Amino acid sequence: MAEGGCAKTEEEEGTSTEEDLQSYHGIGVCKWFNVRMGFGFLSMTSREGTPLETPVDVFVHQSKLHMEGFRSLKEGEAVEFTFKKSSKGLESLWVTGPGGVHCIGSERRPKGKSVQKRRSKGDRCYNCGGLDHHAKECKLPPQPKKCHFCQSISHMVANCPVKAQQSSATAQGKPCSPRGEEEEQNHSPPPAESSN
Numbered sequence: 001m002a003e004g005g006c007a008k009t010e011e012e013e014g015t016s017t018e019e020d021l022q023s024y025h026g027i028g029v030c031k032w033f034n035v036r037m038g039f040g041f042l043s044m045t046s047r048e049g050t051p052l053e054t055p056v057d058v059f060v061h062q063s064k065l066h067m068e069g070f071r072s073l074k075e076g077e078a079v080e081f082t083f084k085k086s087s088k089g090l091e092s093l094w095v096t097g098p099g100g101v102h103c104i105g106s107e108r109r110p111k112g113k114s115v116q117k118r119r120s121k122g123d124r125c126y127n128c129g130g131l132d133h134h135a136k137e138c139k140l141p142p143q144p145k146k147c148h149f150c151q152s153i154s155h156m157v158a159n160c161p162v163k164a165q166q167s168s169a170t171a172q173g174k175p176c177s178p179r180g181e182e183e184e185q186n187h188s189p190p191p192a193e194s195s196n
Helices: 010-021 161-171
Strands: 023-034 039-047 050-061 078-086 089-096
Touching: 023 050, 039 078, 039 089, 050 078
Parallel strands: 050 089
Antiparallel strands: 023 039, 023 078, 039 050, 078 089
């Protein structure tokens, strides 16, 4: 290799590998933290007890936070941490509040988590077909069982002729509506849904 090249010598490579394994202690504040993604950056103001002239950024992941429950940091929150040098920069290994106490965390939560509903929109009561409850909460007496596909009480979904017709038509490449011609010939009309 020509003189002045950018290649590292074996001695330099050995030093950087040893450095990657060494951890350091820092003090600072949370610069920013994305609660939805679970990561952010700390602004280190003191390293190994020595104040820094300009703050240095240290990456932080929520898995490294010393706290219970939902792990996050509040912007400006005071922290102590251990960190290491990596190929990506400085990464925190363990983050606590001042003196090793639990981190305070952000009052923010990812959108949608706290408002999450118990059931998805497609759930229905198997007894009456209502959307606002499950069968165990149904106020009606037990209703006759019916096919979940076409709502007929003459058969169950496993033996549904409408579903079978749709499956065979789809396999042949013909579009078919879920309520096919056979339902018109059905022996008993589907029960009317109550407006309770």
